[in-house]
Amino acid sequence: MTVGADDRQRRAGATTPAASPRSGQAAGGEPLPFLPFHRPALEQDEIDAVVDTLRSGWLTMGPKTRAFEEAFAAAIGCRHAIAVSSATAGLHLALDALGIGPGDEVLVPTLTFTACAATVIHRGARPCLVDCEPDTLNLSVADAARKWTARTKAIMPVHFAGHPCEMDAVLELARTRGGAVLEDAAHALPARYRGRSIGTLGDITVFSFYATKNLTTGEGGMVVTGDAALEERMRARRLHGMNRDAWKRYSKEGSWRYDVAYPGFKYNMTDMNAAIGLVQLGRLPAMQAARARIVAQYQEALADLDAIELPACRPEIEHAWHLFIMRVRPERLRIGRDQVIEELTTAGIGTSVHFIPLHEHSYYRDVLGADAASLPEATAQWQRIVSLPLYPGMSPADVDRVASAVRDILRRHRR
Numbered sequence: 001m002t003v004g005a006d007d008r009q010r011r012a013g014a015t016t017p018a019a020s021p022r023s024g025q026a027a028g029g030e031p032l033p034f035l036p037f038h039r040p041a042l043e044q045d046e047i048d049a050v051v052d053t054l055r056s057g058w059l060t061m062g063p064k065t066r067a068f069e070e071a072f073a074a075a076i077g078c079r080h081a082i083a084v085s086s087a088t089a090g091l092h093l094a095l096d097a098l099g100i101g102p103g104d105e106v107l108v109p110t111l112t113f114t115a116c117a118a119t120v121i122h123r124g125a126r127p128c129l130v131d132c133e134p135d136t137l138n139l140s141v142a143d144a145a146r147k148w149t150a151r152t153k154a155i156m157p158v159h160f161a162g163h164p165c166e167m168d169a170v171l172e173l174a175r176t177r178g179g180a181v182l183e184d185a186a187h188a189l190p191a192r193y194r195g196r197s198i199g200t201l202g203d204i205t206v207f208s209f210y211a212t213k214n215l216t217t218g219e220g221g222m223v224v225t226g227d228a229a230l231e232e233r234m235r236a237r238r239l240h241g242m243n244r245d246a247w248k249r250y251s252k253e254g255s256w257r258y259d260v261a262y263p264g265f266k267y268n269m270t271d272m273n274a275a276i277g278l279v280q281l282g283r284l285p286a287m288q289a290a291r292a293r294i295v296a297q298y299q300e301a302l303a304d305l306d307a308i309e310l311p312a313c314r315p316e317i318e319h320a321w322h323l324f325i326m327r328v329r330p331e332r333l334r335i336g337r338d339q340v341i342e343e344l345t346t347a348g349i350g351t352s353v354h355f356i357p358l359h360e361h362s363y364y365r366d367v368l369g370a371d372a373a374s375l376p377e378a379t380a381q382w383q384r385i386v387s388l389p390l391y392p393g394m395s396p397a398d399v400d401r402v403a404s405a406v407r408d409i410l411r412r413h414r415r
Contacts, residue, residue, distance in 0.1 A: 035401060037350035038212045041287055041392040042276075049275040056271075061239070064271035068278050069222070075281060076190065076199040078224040080231035083269035083277075084238055087186045087208035087221035088115040091156075093267055094204040094223055095123045097233040098180050100153055106182075107147060107155040109139040110357040110370070111378045116156055116184055117358050121367075128152065129359055129370050132378045135312040136160065137325075137385075140377065141169040148173070154180040159188035159198060161354065162214075162320030163313065167193045167201050182206070186221075187322035189214050190284060194316050199224045204234075209273070214287065214322055215280045217273035237264035290392035291321045294399050298324055298388065301403035307332040307410045309384075323354055326406070327384040335413045337384055344386075347405040352387040 053064055065083050073081035084090045100106060102124035108116045110129040117127035131143040137160045144155055155174055157165040165183075174181045181202035185191070188198040189207050199205045204227075209220040225231050236243060241264030269277075280287075299310060309327040313319050328337050335343075341351050357378045359370035372379040388402055 032348050032401070034348045035350060035389060035398055037352050037387070037389050038391050039393050040211055040216055041280075041283070041290075042216075043279075043283075045279045045283075046276045049279050050272055053271050053275040058271050060270050061268040061274075062271045064274040064278065065269050068269070068274035068281070071278060071281055072222055073224065075284070076197040076224065078197075078199050078205075079226045080224060080228070080235075082223045082231065082234050082238060083274060084221045084223055084267045085269055086219055086267075087184070087206050087210070088119060089238075089265065089267040090206035090221040090223040091115060091182070091184065092119040092122055093234050093238055093265060094182050094206060095119055095125070095154070096237060096265075097230050098154060098182065098204070100125050103151060104153040105149060105151040107139075107144045107152060108358070109156070109158050109160075109378075110359050110375050111137055111160065111355055111382060112158045112184070112358065113186070113355055114358065114361070116158060117364060120156075125153070126151075127358075127364075127368065129357075129364070129368065129375060131375045132160075132381060133166075134377055134381065136163045136165075136314065137378075137381060138163060138165040139170075141166055141173055144170075145173055148177050148179075152177065152179055154182050156182045156184055157202075158184040158186070159191060159320070161311065161325055162187045162191055162322035163311070164188060164191050164193040164198055164317045164319075171201065180204070186210075186213065188320050190288060190318075191320035192318035198320075200226070203227060204230060209277060209280075214291070214320055215277065215284055217269070217277040217280070220269050220273045220277065237262055238267040240264045240266065287392045288321075290394075291390060294390055294392075294394050295319075295321050295324055297396060297399045298390075298403060301400065302326065302406060305407065305410055307414060308406070321390065324388045324390045325354065325385050326388060327381065328386065330384065332415055333410065333413050334415055337386060339413075340409055341386055343409045344402075344405055347409075349402055349405055350389060353382070353385055354387050355382070357382050 069081040069083050100123045104125040105128045106120045107130050108127040111132045120127040128147050131140045133140050139157050157170050183202040183205040185198050185205050186208035191198045204225045207222045209217040241260050241262035242258045307329050330336050344351050358364045359375050364370050
């Protein structure tokens, strides 16, 4: 039985006026405030932590950063965690540590953000674009196997929207072909695959703490590994290639003398970012519970609509629910995805598209010679996807407003 907008609003205990989805106005005619695609889940504790750090006098990488690394490693069950300035920096650092360079290839999904392929290019290597699965939109291991060559040195699975990739197959492919597994887990905290935390499977895993992520430090990321040699390499190289305790050189325990063993990078996290991260890490279970509640409400409200496809969630995984992506079925509508987004914007609801595939961008098309014919699934799927608002601060009434707007648009434009 379909749940009507008024019933869902009463069930949610909403006190705001009922919305007119088409106009973005309350029932009385007054405009509703714009509902953004994302709003960071920051509270007074995060503010206090930053203020305390400012008062401590230690602003850059220091004791807070080290504490955040240790707490993060313990939370996901990995051996080593290295805090960095961004996930993009983390990917570049990881590729460097793995020895990826000129003449090498790295398998990268085309349905991802540019950072994955760009960091490969920055190492002088070549990204080889891989198609996606039709249900999860994750990297297709079958297509990766077809595209693996003698020059392939690594594969970069991206856990799209927070749904883990088919890691058993990825790991087996890399083991049999002789390559490294570098996981992009920007969406995947705190996802699990067959009972194991993402971050404990591949050679190196990189998490993002960008403003929109499930855990944010404003800007930042974490690189994790179980390999002590890789950890040692990355820990030194993220700070100019100086020996690992060089960050202490201005403290009582430190020394002015240090050694540069490698021309490294300026990729360290600051203690201000880490202070936020420590608080967010403690609140992560509660924030994830809020995401799960929102997802369940979306699924209940939209499940009966045959003009859209809701996100897949395979039984062997625990989804991080970084994104809630619906896919329109254009054969059942008189409008396309872009028009659906326009109408949601008119209704006062923010959305996004994750992602425009890499082969659709002029740089990768021109430099790699990538084309739609070799990546048919991603080419078809990306033209259908719409990311709906999903963040812990959304109320049941907010979710109901989005779902009601979607229902109204699909009803009015059904074939």
